[in-house]
Amino acid sequence: MDAADVPQEGNATHEGQRRAVYARDAEGHLGLVLSRGWQVEEIVTRQAVETFDELAAAALVGVRTGERSPLEYHMYRARMDVSLLAQATGLWRWRVRRHLRPAVFARLSPVLRARYAAALDMDAARLSEAG
C-alpha cells in the first residue's frame, strides 16, 4: 500500500481517532502513516456491534411478552454470550442457560443476582428491569 492510498474515508466507529498503518512513501520506503479510517473496517465493526444490538432488541421483545428474562437482555447489551457470561460469573454454562429462563430468573437468589450484576457491571436492583 502506498502512502497516497492509505484510506482517509473517515470511520465513524473511530470517533475522530486516527490509526497508524504502515505504507510506502514516494521513495518506496515503508513508514507509519495516520489513517482517518477505512470503510471496510467500519462495515465489519458495525456488523459485529449490530449483531449484539439485534440480539438485545429481540431479547427485549421477549421480556415484554414474558418469554425471555431481563438477564438475557442485559447479557447481550454487555456484548456477552452464554459462555462468556458463564466465565465472567464463574458459573457452569448450563446454569447460566437455566437462569435465562424467566421463571427461574424470577426466583434467583440475591447471591446469584449480585454475581450477575458484578459481571455485567450494574446495580443488582436494576437486573430485573429491561429497556
Add this chain to the structure above:
Amino acid sequence: MAASASAASFAHRQASHCESGVMSAMVCHHGLPLSEPMAFGLGSALAFAYLPFIKLSGLPLVSYRMPPGAIIRGLQKPLHFSMRTETFRRSEAGVARLDELLDAGRVVGLQVSVFWLPFMPPDFRFHFNAHNLIAYGRDETSGDYLLSDPVLEAPVRCASADLAKARFARGVLAPKGLIYYPASPPREPDWKKALPAAIKKTVRIMIHTPLPIIGVRGIERVARAFERLPVADPAAAKRYIGHLVRMQEEIGTGGGGFRFMYAAFLEEAAPLAGRPALAELAAELVDIGDGWREFALATARMIRDRDPLEPGRLAALLRAQAGREKTFFAALGKAVK
C-alpha cells in the same frame, strides 16, 4: 499536572499494533532505540492461525500473528534481557502491586480487556482480553492512571476502578492482571545473528508447522470453511466472513493482516543483517498485504450487498493468498540461509 516522577521521561508513541507498540516504547524507554516493526519482526510475531475450537461469540479464533505475549517473551533472547511478568489471583493484590511499581518510577506493561476501557470508542469495546498498554504514572490527587495506549494518538487517563475491571476481566485469554517490565536493561543485539534467527522462526511457523491450521495451511483451511458456509443462512455466513476481516484489519493490526508491518521490518533488517535480498522481499510482501486488503474489500462489499454473497469467490481469493505466501516464505527462508 500532579503526576509522579516517572511520567516526565516517558514518551508516548503511536503504533499500529498494541503489543509491538508497547514493547517498542518500553525498550526505547530503557535506552535502546527499537522501532515497532523491529520489535514485531525480532519477536517473530507474524503468523496465521485458524483455531476453530476456540470461539469468540460463537466464531472461530483467527489470528494473523502469534499468540499474545509472543513479542514480550520473544524479544528477551535477541536483546539479552529478561522481562519480569506477574499475574494475580486477587484484583486487590494486582492493583497494589501496580501502584507500588508506579510509585517506584517504573513504566509497566499491562494486559487488559478492551471492553472495560472507558477511553475507547464504544464500537471498539468488545470482550477482547489481549489488549496491551503501558502505565507510566498516577495522578496524585485523583488516583487516575496515566496510560499510553499505543494504538491511540495521545496518552490517556483512566480511573482506578475501570482499569482494575479491565485487568481482571474473565473469559478467553483472561489477563489475570498481567503486568510486565524489564528486570534488566535490554542491550543491542548481534544483528547478523539475531535477525536471521528471528526470520527463520517465522518461516518455520508459516510453512513448516506440522499442523494443518497454522501458517499457510491454516489459510487454506479457512478457505475450505468459507466454501462450506451455509448459503441458506446469509446472515450467519456474513458474520463469519466479516469476522475474518475484523481480525485482519480492525483488531489493532495496522492493516493487511500485519503483512505491511513485517515488510517494514524486512526493509529495516536488510542493511543491519547485511542481506540486501530482504529489501526486495519486503516489496513483494507489500503486494501480498495489498492482496489481503483486496480480500477485505471484496468481503465488505458482500456484507453490505453491493456484490452478491459468494463465499466461494472469497475462498478463491484466500487460496491465492495462501499460494503467494507459500512462495514468499520459501524465498524468505532461502534469503537467510
